[in-house]
Amino acid sequence: MPREPHLHAFGFPVRFELWFWISALFIGLRGADHIGYALLWVGLVTFSILVHELGHAFAYRHYGTESSISMHGLGGATRAESAGHLHAKQRIVVSAAGAVTEMILLGLPAWILMQTWSPFGLAGLVLQWLFWINVVWALVNLVPASPMDGGHIFDELVYLKTGEHKPTLVSKVSIATSVVMIVIGLLNGLTFMAFLFGYMIYINLGRLGIVGNQASLTPNDAGGYLDRNGTYHSPEPRTSKRSIFGGSGKSESKKVTPDWAGAGFASLRSNNPREAMEHAANAIRTSKKVGERRLAGEVIVWSWLHQNRLDRANVMFEDLDSPTLTLQAILRVENGDDHGGIAQLAAAVQAESDHPSSIEAVLHVTRSGHLKMLVGCLLAEGTPAAKGHVVRIESILSANNLSNESAEVARLH
Numbered sequence: 001m002p003r004e005p006h007l008h009a010f011g012f013p014v015r016f017e018l019w020f021w022i023s024a025l026f027i028g029l030r031g032a033d034h035i036g037y038a039l040l041w042v043g044l045v046t047f048s049i050l051v052h053e054l055g056h057a058f059a060y061r062h063y064g065t066e067s068s069i070s071m072h073g074l075g076g077a078t079r080a081e082s083a084g085h086l087h088a089k090q091r092i093v094v095s096a097a098g099a100v101t102e103m104i105l106l107g108l109p110a111w112i113l114m115q116t117w118s119p120f121g122l123a124g125l126v127l128q129w130l131f132w133i134n135v136v137w138a139l140v141n142l143v144p145a146s147p148m149d150g151g152h153i154f155d156e157l158v159y160l161k162t163g164e165h166k167p168t169l170v171s172k173v174s175i176a177t178s179v180v181m182i183v184i185g186l187l188n189g190l191t192f193m194a195f196l197f198g199y200m201i202y203i204n205l206g207r208l209g210i211v212g213n214q215a216s217l218t219p220n221d222a223g224g225y226l227d228r229n230g231t232y233h234s235p236e237p238r239t240s241k242r243s244i245f246g247g248s249g250k251s252e253s254k255k256v257t258p259d260w261a262g263a264g265f266a267s268l269r270s271n272n273p274r275e276a277m278e279h280a281a282n283a284i285r286t287s288k289k290v291g292e293r294r295l296a297g298e299v300i301v302w303s304w305l306h307q308n309r310l311d312r313a314n315v316m317f318e319d320l321d322s323p324t325l326t327l328q329a330i331l332r333v334e335n336g337d338d339h340g341g342i343a344q345l346a347a348a349v350q351a352e353s354d355h356p357s358s359i360e361a362v363l364h365v366t367r368s369g370h371l372k373m374l375v376g377c378l379l380a381e382g383t384p385a386a387k388g389h390v391v392r393i394e395s396i397l398s399a400n401n402l403s404n405e406s407a408e409v410a411r412l413h
């Protein structure tokens, strides 16, 4: 959390953004005809969302990572210090923990009291609102629309089912869900809900590269995307705001490789994986930037591959928050799926050509004997871009003193 927290709850720092109060009050004033009731609503909604976020925070703590909470215009977000080691099932538990916690602690008791006691007046209103926020909205939060909790759960379920993250599919499903929710909202006079899901559509159109020139990066955002130029943008670090390489987020497509990473990849190329690993381990120790730590993790996987330690590479890869498509493809090849892996790699090296891993991948397949297959895949595509990439492979090889291989690629096209 970059700025000072306003309070600590159970050891979790909590920060309130101005927009949180504004939007809570706005909804309160629309629903209540008296400023006192509106303030009561704000109090209940603040308390309920805090309980929801604490559900996420305790789930993270259970899995060994601390987190911080921010309350913003559209609810709250809980950001883990490091969630890279969490597996898909654990991420699902963390994502579901918010809604489940508020339902059990607040929504269900309110509902039981409403049924057994059926109070009138102020008490009745409080119970009704608690039920509304902690059951109805908690369920709305679980519909598959990213970046809400339900969207994350859907994303991880797809991952569990297919073995890979499918950001495009997640965005499309999120848009379809949002359209349905807008219709439901408008038919029932729930303007805020319609507005919220309108915003979800905007975010996901951005991820698909249809509106704006980059994704709308929001807290709890997940999933990379391909922009209109076919450049692959890595997923945001889970539950954190903006920025891949610590910049403002605006210059995402002009990634800068930090010095240590340049040195790490250079060590790999000069066949010194242990040195590369040292560079990366240093970065993990000293850098606070999520993007740099992620890149360091990637260097470590490459280092293990260089040392023919597929077992270690697999374990480290599992821990990576969002590996490049390139590295995913290489591991697929290494784990026995030559054809699927190389086909994926042909797409990945084009989409991620500005990532240092794409050069590493070319050298790696050259060593592992899959170079011809990769070039074949690219040529079979037949597009000028793919052909251009074959030329690029040729120059990568000759730049790394692999003139025989480079000549062989030249003969192929």
Ligand SMILES: [Zn+2]
Pocket (backbone or CB within 6 Å): 052, 053, 056, 095, 098, 099, 149
């Ligand atoms: Zn949540």
